Amino acid sequence: MKGKDKKKGKTELIKMENFLKNENSLKVDDKIEKNTKTFDKIMFLYTVAGKEVVSKLEIIQQEFKLFYDYDVIDSIKTRIKSVDSIINKMKTKDLELTYQDMIENINDIAGVRVICPLKKDVFSIINLIRQMPNIRVIKEKDYITKPKRSGYSSYHLIVEVPVNVLHKIIYVKVEIQIRTMAMDFWASLEHKMIYKPQTEISKSASRELVSCARAIYRLDNKL
Ligand code: GTP
Numbered sequence: 157m158k159g160k161d162k163k164k165g166k167t168e169l170i171k172m173e174n175f176l177k178n179e180n181s182l183k184v185d186d187k188i189e190k191n192t193k194t195f196d197k198i199m200f201l202y203t204v205a206g207k208e209v210v211s212k213l214e215i216i217q218q219e220f221k222l223f224y225d226y227d228v229i230d231s232i233k234t235r236i237k238s239v240d241s242i243i244n245k246m247k248t249k250d251l252e253l254t255y256q257d258m259i260e261n262i263n264d265i266a267g268v269r270v271i272c273p274l275k276k277d278v279f280s281i282i283n284l285i286r287q288m289p290n291i292r293v294i295k296e297k298d299y300i301t302k303p304k305r306s307g308y309s310s311y312h313l314i315v316e317v318p319v320n321v322l323h324k325i326i327y328v329k330v331e332i333q334i335r336t337m338a339m340d341f342w343a344s345l346e347h348k349m350i351y352k353p354q355t356e357i358s359k360s361a362s363r364e365l366v367s368c369a370r371a372i373y374r375l376d377n378k379l
Pocket residue numbers: 245264297304306307308312342343344346347351
């Protein structure tokens with residue numbers, strides 16, 4: 157092995173897809189099956205990636221508190237998507253139920269939600285994330301400047317973060333949702349009532365929710 161290759165072998169930066177292809181114990185073409193070693197190992201990588209993102213955001217939260225006496229972040233939540241939700245989403249997207257398709261197409265297996273007091277704080281956090289040396293932003297959706305038809309307002313980033321396991325550095329995708337406390341209040345209610353519809357709600361209730369979203373939008377612009 158040449159000197160350069162040796163160095164590369166030590167801190168190899170590798171995309172998750174490629175990492176799994178090279179790992180004999182993880183067959184990416186396999187069907188997704190919960191409670192198997194392969195499933196647990198892959199989910200472990202997403203869990204670590206979520207923790208990495210949370211830890212970076214907690215540092216920003218504490219830094220603002222200590223140096224500026226300001227709460228730029230109210231709270232941070234994190235979750236790993238359940239296997240049933242993953243499979244349902246893959247079915248709706250007409251994907252093959254393999255790990256390969258899951259890793260390539262499902263971007264929100266690891267999810268982090270950042271709740272900020274004010275709209276300007278949301279944009280401060282976005283700028284700080286963009287400047288982080290070891291986070292790659294791969295997709296951004298600005299539902300704050302342009303809310304969804306439902307009234308949903310939030311800023312979404314799909315990022316890749318390096319996870320250091322098995323003597324390798326693997327890039328794993330995480331979805332970060334950033335929103336204000338008011339937007340979060342609305343989204344949590346609406347999520348239960350409409351976004352994941354198990355029960356029908358009336359047309360007038362659904363119009364009322366859109367109108368509440370507009371009121372929240374005005375509120376956030378005033379604060
Ligand atoms: P999903 O397939 O639902 O994940 O949407 P997507 O892949 O097109 O991405 P998008 O960025 O639009 O939405 C990602 C996530 O944002 C969703 O999983 C929800 O958590 C949240 N979200 C998006 N739209 C709405 C909405 O209208 N209401 C609520 N409550 N949440 C939403």
